[in-house]
Amino acid sequence: MDRQKNWERLQQETFDICIIGAGASGAGSALDAALRGYRVALIDRGDFSGETSSRSTKLIHGGVRYLEQAIKKLDLAQLRQVRHGLAERRTVIRNAPHLAHPLAILTPVFSWFEGMYMTVGLTLYDFIAGHDAFPKGRWLKQAEALDKSPMLTRQMHSAVLYYDGQFNDARYALALTHSADEAGAAVVNYVAVTGFGRENGQLKTAVATDQLTGETISIRASVFLNCTGPYADAVRLLANPGLEPRIRPSKGVHIVLPRETLQSDYAILIPKTKDGRVVFAIPFGDKVFVGTTDNDYSDLTEEPVLEPDEVDYLLETVRPYLAKMPERSDVQAGFGGIRPLIVSSRADTKTLLRDHEVEHDSESGLLSLLGGKWTTYRLMAQDAIDRAGELLKKTVPGRTETHYLVGGEGYNLDDWKQLQSKYKLPEDVCQHLMRTYGNRAGKVAQLTKVQPVLAEKLTESQPFIGAEVIYQVREEMAVTVRDVLARRWRLELSNWQLTARLTPQVADLMAAELSWSETHRTSQINAYQSLLATFTKQAGLTSEQSTLAAN
Structure with missing residues (x-):
């Protein structure tokens, strides 16, 4: 990817679609659009996946929590979330096998009833997944579970094993961006949109400033697609100050512990916390990531950081599940991200749906891809570019389902x-x-x-x-x-x-x-x-x- 060459393209060309934001949804949309033959620009005010998309739990999943809520509340929307996530799981891995793979996850339980409850739920999870390449889960006796993960507490009755996917989120987003570049998109990082030019109220240009040099240009495009995640409202209001906010940002953090915390390639799912959430302890390289939290976050001008009470919360949550209790002194790092939850009437962030929506503002012409999660980035992008094609009056079917990302084809x-x-x-x-x-x-x-x-x-x-x-x-x-x-x-x-x-x-x-x-x-x-x-x-x-x- 040649930044200077692409910067010159931004100045010289007129694009079908200019995508603002190069995280999972923006990079995915750029690749989708470029493969359909559209002329595409992709810009981000920071680095590719510099915000939310590089700070996930590194899981590709249907959402065990969503499945439980769907059953308890007979909520078809959450069941749809699970089905879409599980369908996309295999596609995410298939298209970049060097960056994603199945991950075994153990859920320690402390009674026969709890084990049966989790086994029934996770069996249903496997059933919804259908006949994919993931191994099927099962209920393990305590000795079997300890053999796979020796640092689990001896207080557990047994453990339930299931499988989801794990991936390197930042490099996956980079592979999407790199693939979009090779498919013909003009891709440039550190370019901020500071305004729009209009004709008859409709967006025709974006005023863009190079954050490295200070140079400002106008980018010409027929459609502008806002893929800025938790920051989407800022771009929406820049295009049309009369719009109502749609995003309710939620902060999630992880702490990082030594690999010896688990001494295993198996992750742990903690299915219930004192505030009704789920927490994972996941081996990643030579470390273990523990997270995440889920709290309202209001100051989007500040980078989300790990705070002392969040360290304490995650340590307290994971300790009952381990034989050797990790201490604050074991924490080597941490990271925080902001989820782009779509505003609804639900009372708190842990029950807000993370499904997505493609919004078209008829007054300005701006398209915004709102909400969503990493696992379903490809479906989100497909929906957004389908809508962009309608606006362009030039519809072309998507081709991303079987398209290998940079580095993926023939990988062994x-x-x-x-x-x-x-x-x-x-x-x-x-x-x-x-x-x-x-x-x-x-x-x-x-x-x-x-x-x-x-x-x-x-x-x-x-x-x-x-x-x-x-x-x-x-x-x-x-x-x-x-x-x-x-x-x-x-x-x-x-x-x-x-x-x-x-x-x-x-x-x-x-x-x-x-x-x-x-x-x-x-x-x-x-x-x-x-x-x-x-x-x-x-x-x-x-x-x-x-x-x-x-x-």
Whole structure:
């Protein structure tokens, strides 16, 4: 992806559809539209998936909680949610197998009745899923459950096993964006829409400012599609100040614990909490993510961060399910995201539907894709582009269901052995490259032939090598150190201290590739390390951690 070339395209071309927001729904819509042959622009005021789409629980699922609510309340809308989610589960994995895979999940229960209740519910979950490739769940005796997940509490009666999907959300959104670019879309990050130009009240241009240079241009398009998630109301009101708000933002956070917390590849579902929600403890790389919370969030100008009471809530929730209780000192990082819940008459955010809606404002012409969740991003995009095609009076059927994303086609993890044989890289590095870049891993490794120094690990504890940073700058439009460490790698999510320590090395590699001045390089390092130190302090973690993060 060539940022400068695409920026010039934004100025020179007239597009059928300009999509604002490059998270899951925006990137998915851009790919869908480009594959249908529409002329497409995709812009985001920050990095691709820089907000909600990179801060999920990393699950691809139908929604066990939605199924329970659907049955208890005879709610067909929630049952439809589950059915759509389970149908899309296999498509998400099929189209990017390097970034998504089935995940085994255990639900510890503390009585025979509780076990039977969960078994019936999860059997129904499997039934709705139909004959897909996911293994079927079953009820395990305590000894069987402990064999699979040895850190579970001995107080449990038994456990129910079922399967959902797990994925790398930020890189999945990036793969959608990259695929849209290769299908012909003009894709540019760090471009903010600050206004619209109109003819007879209808949107004809978007006033867009490059957040890196300050340059402002007008983007011409027939249809403007708002895919900004929890920030959708801001764009809606920019297009038409008379509209009523439709989004009720909800904050969800996760804490990050050491892998030893579970000592297992099996995740844990905690089916009931003191406030009626569900919480997951999920192995992800060499860490365990525990979340999430669900609370109203009002200040959309502030990045959602982990706070002390949220750390306490998640620790208290997970402790009864584990033999060795995690402590605050075990928390190594955390992250928060904002859900784009659609306003309804329901009383609280945990009961709001996360289904989606395509809204057309006839007064301005703006299309807005509202609500939804990661698992059903493709259906959301399909609905939005179907509607855009109607407005363009040029309908074309969608083609995304069987379209491999960048890195996905022909993927086989065992190809890491060929990578190792050809490039003489360590085993863990080769496996990491395959899981991160799929069939593009060889393009990353090839850089080490040109510059052997790029084959060196940045730190012994992780498989990251310098060649990746160069590839991410050249091919994945990384333009800040946070783009690399938070999203193209997921290190910021899992270890704030190590992220801070690697920041100068990443900055040095980017500075050489992007011809940064020494002032800009230093500014990137200081700003990011300061941000990480702030995260540590705001979460109420130890002063020792805060000092390490600052260094």
